Amino acid sequence: MSKLYSGAEIVFKCMEDQNVDHIFGYPGGAVLPIYDELQNFKSIKHVLVRHEQGAGHAAEGYARSSGKPGVILVTSGPGATNVVTALTDAYMDSIPLVCISGQVPTHLIGTDAFQECDTTGITRPCTKHNWLIKDINDLAETIHKAFEVATTGRPGPVLVDIPKDIQFQKTKYKKPKKENKLNGKSHNHFNQNSIDQLIDLMSKSSKPIFYTGGGVINSGPKASELLRELVYATGFPITSTLQGLGSFPGDDNQFLGMLGMHGTYEANNAMHDCDLMINIGARFDDRITGKIDEFSPNSKKVHIDIDPSSINKNVKVDLAIVGDVKTVLSSTLKSLKQKKSKFLKSNKQKTSKWWEKIQKWRSVRSLDYIGSEETIKPQYAIERLYELTKDKDSYITTEVGQHQMWAAQHYKFNKPNRWMTSGGLGTMGYGLPAAVGVQVAHPKKLVIDIAGEASVLMTIQEMSTAVQYNLPIKIFILNNQYMGMVRQWQELLHDKNYSESYTAALPDFVKLAEAYNCVGIRAKTPEELDDKIIEMLNTDRPVIFDCMVDKVENCFPMIPSGKPHNQMILGPKDQENKKITGKGKSLV
Amino acid sequence: MPNSKSAYSFSNKKEKFDTHIIVVWVDNEAGVLARVVGLFSGRGYNIESLAVAQVDEKLKISRITIVTTGTPQVVNQIKLQLRKLVPVHKVADFKREDKAVIFKEMALFKIVGPNNKLEGALKACKKYNPVLLDKTKKSNVIQITALRREIDKMSKDLKKFGLVSVSRTGAVAMTRGADIFK
Numbered sequence: 057m058s059k060l061y062s063g064a065e066i067v068f069k070c071m072e073d074q075n076v077d078h079i080f081g082y083p084g085g086a087v088l089p090i091y092d093e094l095q096n097f098k099s100i101k102h103v104l105v106r107h108e109q110g111a112g113h114a115a116e117g118y119a120r121s122s123g124k125p126g127v128i129l130v131t132s133g134p135g136a137t138n139v140v141t142a143l144t145d146a147y148m149d150s151i152p153l154v155c156i157s158g159q160v161p162t163h164l165i166g167t168d169a170f171q172e173c174d175t176t177g178i179t180r181p182c183t184k185h186n187w188l189i190k191d192i193n194d195l196a197e198t199i200h201k202a203f204e205v206a207t208t209g210r211p212g213p214v215l216v217d218i219p220k221d222i223q224f225q226k227t228k229y230k231k232p233k234k235e236n237k238l239n240g241k242s243h244n245h246f247n248q249n250s251i252d253q254l255i256d257l258m259s260k261s262s263k264p265i266f267y268t269g270g271g272v273i274n275s276g277p278k279a280s281e282l283l284r285e286l287v288y289a290t291g292f293p294i295t296s297t298l299q300g301l302g303s304f305p306g307d308d309n310q311f312l313g314m315l316g317m318h319g320t321y322e323a324n325n326a327m328h329d330c331d332l333m334i335n336i337g338a339r340f341d342d343r344i345t346g347k348i349d350e351f352s353p354n355s356k357k358v359h360i361d362i363d364p365s366s367i368n369k370n371v372k373v374d375l376a377i378v379g380d381v382k383t384v385l386s387s388t389l390k391s392l393k394q395k396k397s398k399f400l401k402s403n404k405q406k407t408s409k410w411w412e413k414i415q416k417w418r419s420v421r422s423l424d425y426i427g428s429e430e431t432i433k434p435q436y437a438i439e440r441l442y443e444l445t446k447d448k449d450s451y452i453t454t455e456v457g458q459h460q461m462w463a464a465q466h467y468k469f470n471k472p473n474r475w476m477t478s479g480g481l482g483t484m485g486y487g488l489p490a491a492v493g494v495q496v497a498h499p500k501k502l503v504i505d506i507a508g509e510a511s512v513l514m515t516i517q518e519m520s521t522a523v524q525y526n527l528p529i530k531i532f533i534l535n536n537q538y539m540g541m542v543r544q545w546q547e548l549l550h551d552k553n554y555s556e557s558y559t560a561a562l563p564d565f566v567k568l569a570e571a572y573n574c575v576g577i578r579a580k581t582p583e584e585l586d587d588k589i590i591e592m593l594n595t596d597r598p599v600i601f602d603c604m605v606d607k608v609e610n611c612f613p614m615i616p617s618g619k620p621h622n623q624m625i626l627g628p629k630d631q632e633n634k635k636i637t638g639k640g641k642s643l644v
Numbered sequence: 645m646p647n648s649k650s651a652y653s654f655s656n657k658k659e660k661f662d663t664h665i666i667v668v669w670v671d672n673e674a675g676v677l678a679r680v681v682g683l684f685s686g687r688g689y690n691i692e693s694l695a696v697a698q699v700d701e702k703l704k705i706s707r708i709t710i711v712t713t714g715t716p717q718v719v720n721q722i723k724l725q726l727r728k729l730v731p732v733h734k735v736a737d738f739k740r741e742d743k744a745v746i747f748k749e750m751a752l753f754k755i756v757g758p759n760n761k762l763e764g765a766l767k768a769c770k771k772y773n774p775v776l777l778d779k780t781k782k783s784n785v786i787q788i789t790a791l792r793r794e795i796d797k798m799s800k801d802l803k804k805f806g807l808v809s810v811s812r813t814g815a816v817a818m819t820r821g822a823d824i825f826k
Contacts (some may be wrong), residue, residue, distance in 0.1 A: 071818060176675060177675075177678070180675070180678060180679060180682055181682055181686050184728075184730070185729075185730040188674065188675075190674075207728060363728070364724050364727070365721060365724035365725050365727075367724075368717060369717075369721060372717075535805055
């Protein structure tokens with residue numbers, strides 16, 4: 057007879073078989089049996105966070121930078137509700153997470169017991185799927201299934217809620233079923249005909265553009281390699297969404313920079329004027345499209361996505377290819393080589409005028425800003441940070457706001473999985489715990505959270521986690537004392553009524569760093585910035601870097617309210633000329 | 645025109661709404677109906693009626709029939725989003741006008757009144773093969789099976805005969821002929 061294991065043991069047996077090496081969590085009454093078993097499973101390291109939201113974002117950072125699912129362990133009630141923001145964040149940005157939550161014992165469910173909440177009810181709309189375990193015999197199978205659901209197809213978060221009595225009960229352990237690759241659910245629903253159509257469209261186009269997104273990153277490093285191959289083989293220009301940065305080298309001449317609300321002039325104009333748009337793993341988000349009725353009016357649109365429900369959701373497309381980016385790109389390249397081996401040569405002339413036009417847009421230099429010798433311009437700070445770290449294979453996380461957009465604009469990424477930012481949900485407080493997770497996955501690498509002083513205060517307690525585990529993360533705060541993006545919108549849209557967007561009584565971040573027993577560094581002038589950044593990079597401990605920047609700098613270029621791609625505001629001067637008009641007071 | 649205070653754009657498109665009957669085969673497990681219904685409410689889709697019951701005891705499959713309205717794009721999204729749910733096996737979509745599909749709904753009417761009214765009510769239902777399920781001196785319970793809009797009409801028409809209570813199941817659907825939906 058095979059050995060009987062308790063529910064708590066089974067949780068860890070499953071994790072072992074799923075090759076989990078780190079979990080992020082916080083103990084509490086309803087998960088005590090699981091925590092009791094932790095010491096018996098040496099291959100699994102637990103990272104104790106300071107708030108369950110931090111566990112969730114740390115797991116996201118871990119997952120995004122490593123390509124493996126992030127695992128979270130939290131208790132019932134508040135433990136579970138605290139992780140909801142992170143689950144929603146992961147759901148929006150398609151990050152694989154497996155969250156194990158404790159629940160009150162089965163016989164108490166529904167009685168409003170202490171620390172009881174309807175966890176599966178609350179997390180139903182923000183997970184791909186969730187399970188409440190009612191029978192110990194379902195536990196192992198369910199956890200294995202949870203890992204499968206989280207990591208296959210369009211990745212996303214899942215949750216398994218385990219009542220405390222089930223954690224004590226005993227049963228046999230079931231190993232994960234061996235994947236039968238032929239019978240497994242395929243996520244590729246395209247055929248050669250679609251690939252041929254794509255190549256046909258590509259060869260006919262004289263104004264093409266690749267528009268790539270987080271799907272390329274999610275498809276694995278191989279997808280980024282194939283993307284580069286395809287882009288070089290075609291000579292087409294390429295732009296990327298916020299989430300797709302790094303899949304194509306940011307300093308390559310064919311790269312037009314990020315597109316969308318704070319994208320470059322050349323990327324947005326090229327999107328507007330193109331005759332062929334090839335969307336690879338992006339989802340026509342409203343931050344990308346601007347005014348949807350005037351979005352790229354004269355182009356044929358191709359959409360490559362693993363999720364059929366992304367097709368025709370916001371924008372109707374002419375050719376949909378449902379499949380994994382890696383598989384689609386590899387088929388496309390294969391056919392391209394067979395059918396049009398001299399594609400680049402024959403195509404160069406056709407797209408030469410298009411490139412001329414793009415160069416004209418480029419010459420506008422839309423990311424330029426007015427420099428200063430007295431105050432540190434936030435863009436300058438990011439530029440210097442990039443120049444001083446670009447040889448280091450660094451990992452960058454961000455919070456949400458102006459600093460995030462400046463980081464996306466001015467920090468150039470050359471590899472996938474190096475850029476972790478909350479895009480879909482836009483979660484302030486994401487970056488610090490995410491940096492913790494990234495550093496756990498890559499202990500020897502340089503990990504920097506480019507932060508704003510308002511965002512970082514939302515999860516600042518995780519500095520304590522970083523210190524406990526000797527994670528030398530660098531928190532690079534662009535401190536302008538305002539919720540900068542809120543302030544910018546109030547300036548542009550609400551007649552400079554800066555309602556509640558100034559933070560009085562900010563902490564002294566250097567002293568705060570010292571209180572956490574890490575290192576605080578402050579830079580006040582452009583002159584001292586480089587030295588201070590180098591000091592930060594030479595510190596092998598967690599650092600909070602308080603970079604005092606221009607308080608009223610705005611993030612440009614910008615597609616203003618309800619405008620299409622070709623009507624961008626380029627900078628402070630332009631802002632006056634292009635007063636925002638139109639209807640729509642009521643929405644954000 | 646007031647100044648825009650929004651970073652979202654507004655759609656001026658007015659598209660036609662169609663009525664569709666969506667049939668979903670799901671694992672009959674805890675919370676599955678909440679998943680389906682939550683998807684509709686969370687994404688702002690309409691539910692006009694909903695009928696659900698287990699149809700396969702052995703495989704534990706339930707069949708959910710939802711009458712909904714939406715633009716072609718929305719109806720397409722409904723189907724694609726439903727297919728993403730883990731316990732969903734298959735999704736069928738029929739237009740209300742579809743001649744190849746039978747749509748039926750059952751209703752129970754309680755009539756209270758004098759004999760002539762009770763008889764009048766029964767007579768009014770004649771077209772729909774009424775079944776008299778319960779009869780007292782003062783009341784009738786009549787069962788009819790008909791299309792949604794026919795039941796809508798009867799619910800109105802029976803008022804004058806002393807209709808006091810209506811209970812209806814929501815539409816269910818099945819294809820005509822030997823074919824089944826795969």
